[in-house]
Amino acid sequence: MAWPSSRIASPPDTLTTLPELRARPVTELPGCGPGIAAALERLGIESLADLISHYPSRHEDLSNVKRISRLRLGERATVVGRVVSVRGVGRPVRGRTPGFKVQLYDGSGYIPAVVWGREWLRGQLVPETWVVVSGEVQRRYGIQIAARTLEIVDDPGSFGDGAHTGKFVPIYPAGRGITPRRLRALIHRALDAAGYIPDPLPVSVLESRRLPNLHDAIREVHFPESRDRLQRAMRRLVFHELFLVQIGLAARKMHLERSEPGRSNRGDGSLVNRYLNGLPFALTGAQERVVEEVLADMSSERPMRRLVQGDVGSGKTAVAICALLTAIEAGRQGAIMAPTEVLAEQHYLSVSNALEELPVEVVLLTGSQTAAERRVCLNAIENGQAHLIIGTHALIQRHVRFRDLSLVVVDEQHRFGVSQRAVFKEKGISPDTLIMTATPIPRTLSLTLYGDLEVSVIDELPPGRKPVETVHVESARRMEAYAAVEEELDEGRQAYVICPLVEESEALEEVRAAEELYGELSEKVFPHRRVGLLHGRMSAAEKREVMAAFRGGGIEVLVATVVVEVGVDVPNASIIVIEGAERFGLSQLHQLRGRVCRGEHPPRCFLVGDPQTEDSRARLDAMIRYQDGFRLSEADLAIRGEGTLFGSRQSGMPDLKVAKLLRDVEVLVEARKEAFALVANDPYLRDPAHGPLKREVEELLGADIEWLFRE
Numbered sequence: 001m002a003w004p005s006s007r008i009a010s011p012p013d014t015l016t017t018l019p020e021l022r023a024r025p026v027t028e029l030p031g032c033g034p035g036i037a038a039a040l041e042r043l044g045i046e047s048l049a050d051l052i053s054h055y056p057s058r059h060e061d062l063s064n065v066k067r068i069s070r071l072r073l074g075e076r077a078t079v080v081g082r083v084v085s086v087r088g089v090g091r092p093v094r095g096r097t098p099g100f101k102v103q104l105y106d107g108s109g110y111i112p113a114v115v116w117g118r119e120w121l122r123g124q125l126v127p128e129t130w131v132v133v134s135g136e137v138q139r140r141y142g143i144q145i146a147a148r149t150l151e152i153v154d155d156p157g158s159f160g161d162g163a164h165t166g167k168f169v170p171i172y173p174a175g176r177g178i179t180p181r182r183l184r185a186l187i188h189r190a191l192d193a194a195g196y197i198p199d200p201l202p203v204s205v206l207e208s209r210r211l212p213n214l215h216d217a218i219r220e221v222h223f224p225e226s227r228d229r230l231q232r233a234m235r236r237l238v239f240h241e242l243f244l245v246q247i248g249l250a251a252r253k254m255h256l257e258r259s260e261p262g263r264s265n266r267g268d269g270s271l272v273n274r275y276l277n278g279l280p281f282a283l284t285g286a287q288e289r290v291v292e293e294v295l296a297d298m299s300s301e302r303p304m305r306r307l308v309q310g311d312v313g314s315g316k317t318a319v320a321i322c323a324l325l326t327a328i329e330a331g332r333q334g335a336i337m338a339p340t341e342v343l344a345e346q347h348y349l350s351v352s353n354a355l356e357e358l359p360v361e362v363v364l365l366t367g368s369q370t371a372a373e374r375r376v377c378l379n380a381i382e383n384g385q386a387h388l389i390i391g392t393h394a395l396i397q398r399h400v401r402f403r404d405l406s407l408v409v410v411d412e413q414h415r416f417g418v419s420q421r422a423v424f425k426e427k428g429i430s431p432d433t434l435i436m437t438a439t440p441i442p443r444t445l446s447l448t449l450y451g452d453l454e455v456s457v458i459d460e461l462p463p464g465r466k467p468v469e470t471v472h473v474e475s476a477r478r479m480e481a482y483a484a485v486e487e488e489l490d491e492g493r494q495a496y497v498i499c500p501l502v503e504e505s506e507a508l509e510e511v512r513a514a515e516e517l518y519g520e521l522s523e524k525v526f527p528h529r530r531v532g533l534l535h536g537r538m539s540a541a542e543k544r545e546v547m548a549a550f551r552g553g554g555i556e557v558l559v560a561t562v563v564v565e566v567g568v569d570v571p572n573a574s575i576i577v578i579e580g581a582e583r584f585g586l587s588q589l590h591q592l593r594g595r596v597c598r599g600e601h602p603p604r605c606f607l608v609g610d611p612q613t614e615d616s617r618a619r620l621d622a623m624i625r626y627q628d629g630f631r632l633s634e635a636d637l638a639i640r641g642e643g644t645l646f647g648s649r650q651s652g653m654p655d656l657k658v659a660k661l662l663r664d665v666e667v668l669v670e671a672r673k674e675a676f677a678l679v680a681n682d683p684y685l686r687d688p689a690h691g692p693l694k695r696e697v698e699e700l701l702g703a704d705i706e707w708l709f710r711e
């Protein structure tokens with residue numbers, strides 16, 4: 001590949017790989033004493049590699065450099081001048097002015113630059129200091145520059161080729177104890193010290209995707225020559241990051257496929273057909289397609305690992321049941337693993353109801369059963385009397401022995417980690433898995449979070465679904481929401497009232513708050529109605545009783561904590577009031593609202609709360625604006641940022657530093673294609689040419705992961 005034309009690049013006299021740079025501490029750089037090193041450490045920067053991958057948050061465009069006499073009103077320009085005088089401006093607060101004005105002279109004329117904040121700079125601006133100022137030329141009490149950046153330059157003659165004074169000056173996220181300027185100087189030095197950084201990505205990939213090499217890209221991301229080059233470099237780094245993650249996913253997928261002896265689960269359709277014929281509705285086109293995809297996958301010899309994605313109320317349950325019945329037709333067992341007991345019970349009730357007419361034995365296994373109940377249940381699971389087992393995590397405990405488990409349906413939040421699969425492996429089984437997610441996620445996200453799974457999407461809602469009329473009321477006016485509840489109850493319908501969210505650590509507080517709200521509603525607001533209470537601390541039997549009463553219509557208003565978030569399905573409930581709505585996440589709100597979109601009546605949702613922050617306001621606005629889960633999850637991603645997505649889902653994948661999933665869809669698709677192709681050709685990256693790449697991926701994901709390139 002051609003030697004970079006970048007003016008900053010140093011010739012390849014020294015070759016330093018990324019792992020080597022990770023081993024070199026920042027303190028080897030001149031000007032990086034203990035104080036600065038400590039400040040860098042607070043930013044998570046310890047090695048030269050950390051330093052050069054501390055990318056700028058933006059670049060200040062200093063390309064329009066002008067003489068003062070030539071400045072025009074309204075333009076953004078950069079001026080290099082000498083300080084003549086400095087004085088404070090603005091109304092003093094506690095004796096201090098909020099900004100200051102620096103009078104500048106450059107030989108052609110004088111102009112004041114106004115700086116707001118940045119008080120620490122002021123003391124350094126003694127007369128005769130040379131500075132570079134960039135900002136808009138405006139008229140306020142005369143002509144002035146509103147300084148976006150103001151920096152001291154040591155040698156005005158060198159302007160244009162240093163760390164601070166190129167055409168595009170990088171602006172870095174800085175922190176306590178280190179100025180952006182110092183950080184920039186250190187990064188510049190680190191790049192020089194690093195020498196030439198060889199590229200771990202195969203040349204063929206770079207060429208086919210027309211990407212610059214890593215060395216150039218890293219330099220240009222910091223100190224670009226033009227906007228175009230900056231963008232190209234950025235694209236390369238985004239590609240780099242996503243490519244490594246995708247290599248990891250491809251490796252995981254391959255490992256699972258190779259290490260587990262899949263087997264074909266093929267049914268004769270007898271149970272599935274009876275089930276479908278008994279339904280009061282026909283499957284939607286999307287449901288039919290997804291059922292086909294799932295059954296085809298199950299009948300193959302490979303173990304299935306498939307994600308079914310569908311918005312709330314899209315009818316995922318019917319799809320799951322078809323898959324489970326197929327496993328049972330094949331003479332084996334199926335299981336549903338739910339995240340909470342309430343949900344397991346809910347599934348148990350609705351599934352056993354749906355399969356009442358079929359010769360299928362459904363059992364419920366939870367942590368809170370009596371010893372006797374449990375024994376009966378465990379026996380049935382072991383001797384094969386139980387065909388379909390529903391439970392919580394209790395299902396994967398060691399003493400649960402299945403006769404022949406061949407399909408597990410799990411919730412996305414509890415997708416099998418490798419350790420859970422290991423438990424099954426110990427039992428000598430490797431069931432097909434079907435992962436259901438009620439949280440629609442943008443395609444980019446599913447390709448990364450679930451990149452090692454096959455994905456089916458139910459992209460159609462059952463006919464006749466009505467949008468949920470969604471209203472926000474401030475808590476001072478919450479009685480308006482309850483008046484609406486009253487109207488619905490008068491029509492013979494039912495209501496949910498959701499208690500404000502409390503911290504997970506405050507379980508008792510949750511109970512107290514729920515009981516308090518229940519007391520208020522049952523005694524003061526709806527004394528003439530049947531009000532019920534459901535929270536996570538109740539015993540399984542109590543919960544079951546309450547849910548059954550609500551389903552049967554015996555309870556008209558159900559006061560509940562978030563335990564009803566997923567899966568609870570009572571079509572006659574047409575209104576939901578969410579108290580303290582500003583404290584819920586967007587996907588939780590969407591799930592909760594999804595509880596009332598299942599019947600024929602026009603559903604309503606009241607979000608009660610007083611949002612204090614920009615984010616919480618944005619969440620409520622999004623709820624009012626969008627019904628569609630995909631739109632909402634994009635909005636959510638935009639509001640929350642993407643930083644913690646991976647961490648929060650325990651997917652075993654690292655957080656992304658440069659890639660933005662909403663922005664970088666195209667790059668992601670390219671990176672994925674290349675990565676999967678590479679792993680298909682060289683599954684364990686044995687080719688010596690892939691050695692550096694292999695080390696990079698191991699470094700990123702942790703070399704000790706059992707599935708990574710293990711033969």
Ligand SMILES: Nc1ncnc2c1ncn2[C@@H]1O[C@H](COP(=O)(O)OP(=O)(O)OP(=O)(O)O)[C@@H](O)[C@H]1O
Nearest residue numbers: 281282283284312313314315316317318438462567
């Ligand atoms: N094809 C269909 N036509 C009409 N109604 C349907 C259809 N499929 C499912 N339903 C009904 O829609 C409701 C929602 O279905 P289901 O509970 O399976 O949704 P879901 O996708 O699991 O939603 P959630 O994630 O919110 O729990 C149920 O009452 C179900 O009986």
